[in-house]
Amino acid sequence: MNDSIAFALLCFTSFFTLLSPLNVMPIFMTMTADMEPDIRHQTARKAVAVSFFTLILFAFAGQLIFKFFGITVNSLKIVGGVMFFLMGQDMLQARLVKTKIAEKEIKKYASDISVTPLAIPLICGPGAITNAIVLMQEAESLLNKSILILAVLLVCLITFIVLRHSSKLFRVLGETGNNVLLRLMGLILMVMAIEFLVGGAKPIIRDIFRISQG
Template sequence: MNEYWTFGLLAVTSFFTLINPLGVMPIFMTITSDLSPEQRKKTARKATIVSFFTLVAFAFSGQLLFNFFGISVNSLKVVGGIIFFIMGQDMLQARLSKIKVSEGEIQEYVNDVSITPLAIPMICGPGAITNGIVLMESANGINMMIILVASILIICLATYLILWGSSRITNFLGDTGNKILMRLMGLIVMVIAVEFFFSGLKPIIRDILAV
């Protein structure tokens, strides 16, 4: 029983740290600042649902898929870094602050940002994916597998609640506050992007030079 508690605690704490929903919240606030509360709630819900199923899918078949397609986690970091950088550049120039589109286009926008960049790679990033694969490989028996899936569900639910609650903060800041926050977060996101990119690129270059 102690083994199960230890494994569950490890899974919950590691996923919470790697997903970092509190860190995702400011970015979520900026890219959904002009959406209605209901649309923002829908975006958060879809992003966390996509993240949950993606993490579970990779946990059960990630290593097999990576080997089959010849994909490495380092490659995922490089791609994630590029996506982060482009997003951070847009945020820095406040390009995401106004969305003057029709209702149908807003729905398309919600669908787009809920999957990329919110679900992948913001919530379900290389670290969380790798963590799921590693923990699944170390899970001994069906009980630990259930605990792992339950841990992912708990963290995704917590992430949804945190993102949902960010609506009040967005309304409190107002238009000017959101623009300031967007530019500040743009800088931070671009720094994160550089770290992501080079942390994935270094091992790739090292492997190339070793050949």
């Protein structure tokens, strides 16, 4: 039982850190600033739902999917790093704040951003996907597998609650406060991007040199 409690704490803390709802919140607030509350809530709900099912899918079938398509976690980190860097650059210049959407395009825009970049890679990034695969491999018993699924569900619910009520914080911060927070998160996002890029590229470069030297 103690092992199960320890595993549950590991699952919850690792997924909460990797999904990082508080870090996603300012990006979500900015990208949905021109939306009606109902559409904003639908966007949050879809983004979290996509994140949940993506994590569960990779947890159970991640290794098979990677082997079938010849994908490596390192490649996934590099792609996620590039996307993070480009988005962080826009955020650092507060470009997303100025985004205006035509009324007839709002639903399509909401549908687009709910999957990418909100669900993937912001909420459910390479780190979270890798974490799901690794923890599922360690969860040998049915109890631990159930704990893993419940931990992912709980973190996703917390993320949805944070995003759903983000507009209240948006009003408290105001445009100036949001711009400051946006630039700060943009800087953090670009640092995360470099970490992903370096973490993904380092093993690949090592393999290349080992092959060339052989």
